Amino acid sequence: MAEKIDKRDRAQLFRQRLKDAMVQRGATQSALARRVGVDRSTISQLLSGDSPRLPNAQVVAECASALGVSADWLLALSERPETAADVLAGTARMTEAARALIDEQIFAWHQEAEGYKIRHVPAALPDMLKTDALLEWEYSPHLGRTTQQAIGASADRLSWMRNASSDYEIALPRHEMIAFATATGYYADVPADIRAEQIDRFADLLESLYPRMRLSLFDARRLFSAPVTIFGPLLSVLYIGQSYIAFRDTERVQALTAHFDLLVREASVSSRALPEYLRELKDWI
Secondary structure, eight states: OOOOOOHHHHHHHHHHHHHHHHHHHTOOHHHHHHHHTSOHHHHHHHHSSOOSOOOOHHHHHHHHHHHTSOHHHHTTSOSOOSOHHHHHHHHEEEEEOOSSTTSHHHHHHHHHTTTSOEEEEOSSSOGGGOOHHHHHHHHTTOSSSOHHHHHHHHHHHHHHHHHSSOOEEEEEEHHHHHHHHHTOGGGTTOOHHHHHHHHHHHHHHHHHHTTTEEEEEEOTTTOOOOSEEEETTTEEEEEOSSEEEEEOSHHHHHHHHHHHHHHHHTOSBOTTTHHHHHHHHHTTO
């Protein structure tokens, strides 16, 4: 609950904050008066005296708009001078996304969060765990990034993960792994030998890197998740195909963290059981 302020103190805070905002913006009394649509003498009265009365809501709103601050801040109802639009712009930002999650922006976010636990729901199979053969199959039809660049970037990310002080937890829909093993859907054209090699690589890496890297499978018939990465308490990023939507405010980061943790708790195949499950899937090839 906000602290109750005496009306004289609130009026004094209004005058001081109005002065501060004018200095910050380099606004004169005459310039502000023109923007607000009042006489210069009205602005002078707002800035001086010790009257406990505040101006009407219209004048406060126009002053706030002209000076690029929030009306709540001018009235000492908030300690943040930013407008609501500015606060939102600072906490939610849209960034162009590359073809897959191995581009420079996502890697920079990984480096920023080094030392924190990283939670990841990939858009498909995790790129950093893919074999060169699968990356060649996946990237060869796409322009703008050569297959060798994709392979090198994937290797760099896995090397970073091995050497960083971050735990890495991945939650993947079980149907994605089944579709890969059975060459259905997105993976319909993947040759059997590439699929078998890839499943072996998944199993070997997840055993050797456990518990710092964990991958579990959730049942998308019970729980759904869009592709998302949560970088500790710092940042959460939704992947929507052509762009990322990045959130830095605590409330959204915590909400997406809770969502991810539910996927793991309700997983149909746990990270400990996954290597054995993968070897059973290999028999389907």
